[in-house]
Amino acid sequence: MTARPANAHQARLLRLLRDGGPNSRAQLGDQVDLSRSKLAVEVDRLLETGLVVADGLAASRGGRRSHNIRLAPALRFLGVDIGATSVDVAVTNAELEVLGHINQPMDVREGPVAVFEQVLAMAGKLRATGLAEGFDGAGIGVPGPVRFPEGVPVAPPIMPGWDGFPVREALSQDLGCPVMVDNDVNLMAMGEQHAGVARSVGDFLCVKIGTGIGCGIVVGGEVYRGTTGSAGDIGHIQVEPDGRPCACGNKGCLEAYFSGAALARDAEDAAHQGSSPELCTRFENSGSLTAVDVAAAAAAGDAIALDLIRAGGNRTGQVIAGLVSFFNPGLVVIGGGVTGLGHTLLAAIRTQVYRQSLPLATGNLPIVLGELGPTAGVIGGARLISDHLFSPA
Helix, strand or coil: CCCCCHHHHHHHHHHHHHCCCCCCCCHHHHHHHCHHHHHHHHHHHHHHHCCEEEECCCCCCCCCEEEEEEEEECCCCEEEEEEEEEEEEEEECCCCCCEEEEEEEEEEHCCCHHHCCCCCCHHHHHHHHHCCCCCCCEEEEEEEECCCCEEEEECCCCCCCCCCCCHHHHHHHCCCCCCCEEEHHHHHHHHHHHHHCCCCCCCCCEEEECCCCCEEEEEEEEECCCCCCCCCHHHEEEEECCCCCCCCCCCCCCHHHHHHHHHHHHHHHHHHHHHHHHHHHHHHHHCCHHHHHHHHHHHHCCCCHHHHHHHHHHHHHHHHHHHHHHHHHCCEEEEEEEHCCCHHHHHHHHHHHHCCHHHHHHHCEEEEEECCCHHHHHHHHHHHHHHCCCCCC
């Protein structure tokens, strides 16, 4: 993809076609503030660039039938969602429909060189299936703070060796296409906004609970990143003064009490103490425990596992209650690997938020689990790069 929209009108038309699919000139005209002649000029210019193509005749609206327009069907975007313990890579078309998706285990602590070798190998597998000859752009999510304009991680607590690594520059050279980089929870929010539970919501919070905890903030339909890109780092809000040490170097952070790693540690402590027969049996069988084991133990009625989930949900709910009182969102989405804990976790979070936040903020506030699971981040990555490419050069 070498062409870019020449102005804001063309960019608006491209995004409408991305989000709404093929559309007629007449229907596009209903959605943009352009005269019929000006709209025709801009559409014709986009057709000349090859970014859009004619797609047959539209249904009649009482007069001469209009032509349908769609984004070029050959456009391909790569979405990459790098987590602490796994990576998802997907290829999408221009409308951000997932055409192929691969998930593999991976340890982000191995460092950027090893991780990107794996990402490139996975992208190569998708390309080899015939889904894409190449990629027109790629959106990458990483589990730590990102200086967004440069696409560079900055002092990520759970990513040793990544501080200052030029992710955007390095991957752009390897993939041969433009690359954008963001925090993984921002991509999750963008994915849920494009194709998930937040499709019709302009202002919402998207909380990801995995190995760490983060929050995507969407204001007026746009991700809010803050001045330097660190907005939403709620896992390091203190919930216990002088409490447990956290990977960030501080004490008492939410992440130190409830995240995938904290939950696994607490579950293993319970197994060692013999207070949970279910967790003890699972630990003896595998030698370690994860949030999946806690979820399974809770489903079997294990009281300790249920208590761990409720305690974590209560602490998370306390932090979200503060965010709700401050931001007054229209929706709170809960996602990430730990959401396998399901409705026990969701109920604990809801209880705290509805109890602690102002009635005006919570009276019509849905708090729900995300719809897209592991595809949210890769769709968000494709959305991120398409936002960039569908903007005037």
